[in-house]
Amino acid sequence: MRCQACHALAYDRVGPRHCGVVGRKAGSVAGFPYSPAMKKANVVWTEKTLDRFLISPLKMVPGTTMTYDGVPDPQDRADLVAYLKQAGKSAECVR
Numbered sequence: 001m002r003c004q005a006c007h008a009l010a011y012d013r014v015g016p017r018h019c020g021v022v023g024r025k026a027g028s029v030a031g032f033p034y035s036p037a038m039k040k041a042n043v044v045w046t047e048k049t050l051d052r053f054l055i056s057p058l059k060m061v062p063g064t065t066m067t068y069d070g071v072p073d074p075q076d077r078a079d080l081v082a083y084l085k086q087a088g089k090s091a092e093c094v095r
Helices: 036-040 047-055 074-087
Strands: none
Touching: 047 074
16 A cells, blocks of 8 residues: 555554544644644545545645655545545554
8 A cells, every 4th residue: 555655554653643544633643743734734534635635735735744746546545545444443443
């Protein structure tokens, strides 16, 4: 998965953990050193907002430290969001 270079499901890496991302307020994982832009972003990660963010993270949240260019293919984004939603219910996330 393309996100694994910086993210893991159950623990923080260069990017914050993805367990519970769907439904979580942006910039809210306790102890993670988010950029000021992400901390101030008034975004809750829903399927719609994740899709929009994944198109171009820097356009949606200018100043974010997430330097990934984005996922241009709509089906790839839909698959990624579906994965994140399902993974949030996995044994790795529900401990």
